[in-house]
Amino acid sequence: MTERKVRVRFAPSPTGPLHIGGVRTALYNYLFAKQQGGNLVLRIEDTDSQRFVPGAEAYIIEALIWLGIKFDEGVSFGGEYGPYRQSERKTIYKEYVDRLLAEDKAYIAFDTPEELEMKRKEIANFQYDASTRMQMRNSLTLSADEVNTLIEAGNQYVVRVKIEPDEKVTVNDLIRGEVVINSSVLDDKVLYKSADRLPTYHLANIVDDHLMEITHVIRGEEWLPSAPLHVLLYRYFGWEDTMPQFAHLSLLLKPEGNGKLSKRDGDRLGFPVFPLEWKDPKTGDLSSGYRESGYLPEAVVNFLALLGWNPGNDQEMMAMEELIKLFDLGKCSKSGAKFDYEKGKWFNHQYIQLKDNKEVAALFMPVLAEKGVTADAGYVEKVAGLMKDRINFIYELWDQVAFFFVAPAGYDEKTVKKRWKADSAAQLAELAEVLSGCEPFDVEGTETKVKAWIEEKGYHLGNIMNATRLALVGAPKGPHIFNIIEALGKEETIRRIRQAISILK
Ligand code: GLU
Numbered sequence: 001m002t003e004r005k006v007r008v009r010f011a012p013s014p015t016g017p018l019h020i021g022g023v024r025t026a027l028y029n030y031l032f033a034k035q036q037g038g039n040l041v042l043r044i045e046d047t048d049s050q051r052f053v054p055g056a057e058a059y060i061i062e063a064l065i066w067l068g069i070k071f072d073e074g075v076s077f078g079g080e081y082g083p084y085r086q087s088e089r090k091t092i093y094k095e096y097v098d099r100l101l102a103e104d105k106a107y108i109a110f111d112t113p114e115e116l117e118m119k120r121k122e123i124a125n126f127q128y129d130a131s132t133r134m135q136m137r138n139s140l141t142l143s144a145d146e147v148n149t150l151i152e153a154g155n156q157y158v159v160r161v162k163i164e165p166d167e168k169v170t171v172n173d174l175i176r177g178e179v180v181i182n183s184s185v186l187d188d189k190v191l192y193k194s195a196d197r198l199p200t201y202h203l204a205n206i207v208d209d210h211l212m213e214i215t216h217v218i219r220g221e222e223w224l225p226s227a228p229l230h231v232l233l234y235r236y237f238g239w240e241d242t243m244p245q246f247a248h249l250s251l252l253l254k255p256e257g258n259g260k261l262s263k264r265d266g267d268r269l270g271f272p273v274f275p276l277e278w279k280d281p282k283t284g285d286l287s288s289g290y291r292e293s294g295y296l297p298e299a300v301v302n303f304l305a306l307l308g309w310n311p312g313n314d315q316e317m318m319a320m321e322e323l324i325k326l327f328d329l330g331k332c333s334k335s336g337a338k339f340d341y342e343k344g345k346w347f348n349h350q351y352i353q354l355k356d357n358k359e360v361a362a363l364f365m366p367v368l369a370e371k372g373v374t375a376d377a378g379y380v381e382k383v384a385g386l387m388k389d390r391i392n393f394i395y396e397l398w399d400q401v402a403f404f405f406v407a408p409a410g411y412d413e414k415t416v417k418k419r420w421k422a423d424s425a426a427q428l429a430e431l432a433e434v435l436s437g438c439e440p441f442d443v444e445g446t447e448t449k450v451k452a453w454i455e456e457k458g459y460h461l462g463n464i465m466n467a468t469r470l471a472l473v474g475a476p477k478g479p480h481i482f483n484i485i486e487a488l489g490k491e492e493t494i495r496r497i498r499q500a501i502s503i504l505k
Helices: 020-035 056-067 090-102 113-122 144-152 201-211 221-237 263-269 297-305 320-326 341-354 357-370 377-390 394-405 413-419 424-436 443-457 461-473 481-504
Strands: 007-010 039-042 106-109 158-161 168-173 177-182 190-193 216-220 245-249
Touching (some): 020 039, 020 216, 020 245, 056 297, 090 106, 090 158, 090 190, 090 201, 158 221, 168 221, 177 221, 190 201, 201 221, 221 245, 297 320, 341 377, 357 377, 357 394, 377 394, 377 481, 394 481, 413 461, 424 443, 424 481, 443 461, 461 481
Parallel strands (some): 007 039
Antiparallel strands (some): 106 158, 168 177
16 A cells, blocks of 8 residues: 555534634644644534534634644645535435445434334344344335335434444554454444435535545543444445544543543633634524633633643643654553643743743733723834843733823732831932932843942831832832832832822822
């Protein structure tokens, strides 16, 4: 067999916002594709018309673009294997359903939901399979004439796969190894429904993976139970030679570690489980997203990449390019990964630190605008640089730096009691004089002059610094005092000192 070019796909169903676990699946597909010099395809699996949610497809695409997960082909990206939306491939699927029927590998079944329900009551653990199919109303038990008459009379039917019992089915999984089952445990799954003329997930998925020449199926663990049927369908179609390699990724678990991560865990513990904010079109309910919560896409990518995989050492900070180099599908863990939300915040903090002050300032500008502050870009840059090491999210910067933009409207009472001494007013008046003579008015220049003056006068350094901080900030916080003085500039510093004296004296 000749080496095939690696082609993988991310194949979400547009049934709502993309869960963070789905984002990780897309990411692993991307990392694998890029590492192997292959292509990543976006296929929209929208054959379940009952569960279709408007807006979900656009949401998925927007989320993946935001995260920097790039597709080579697919819905909204184009390509030679299209259409990539399954609802636009109806005639293709019909052809393959007919082929299975013609080859006696599938059959038509007319059993109504009521009839199926009765059988379930009659037979314990009823399963539609080789042991029961001959008791049902289908093209195996009815004559060809009867079948045609029923169809012509407008009866709805489904097409079921005819699973041959007692065959060995082997799923070769790159993460889990060989999984072997006996085909007798499988049921004759529905592959097609006449009511909406649409195939089910199983048929559409297999036909498309084949036609789109997919080489590796990387998807969530919840699809592992479907894999034996998929292997059999490849066999029934005679496509074993080009059957993709499977890799079923372990679940994302609740932060406490037991059970699958759900939206409820996010609500309960206060973190998003969706990449972007999502408004339910039916209920209007709003679910928070990583983007709107202030996460940088590169932090989300790094965080997700390590949920279920690691490079084999304790390296944690890896940007996309590096992840592509290091990612190893075979080293993905078999057991679930606890969703350590705090770690996500830690990554965001780290990625903020990696940005230069100009980038941080640019991200902070919208927050300032929201607060009604207009400021010079250079000034914002300086201030952001002073405080970025204290934040996990850009919006948290406002709390740290507001005083750089707005003079204190009042003074923290406790601090006034503790820090504003009997001689503070007189000393700060002198300080204002000293500062007005400082040239250049920068950290070094002001610090040297002020400290020399304090020493000369025999004043208490701590007392003066604390009172000055109170005057400039209004509270006992902020960076090194001379950094504040430099940033505020001579005029504003002196103005704030005089204001504090007149209010607090
Ligand atoms: N449409 C399925 C989903 O929503 C695709 C599963 C697969 O990748 O085969 O996840």
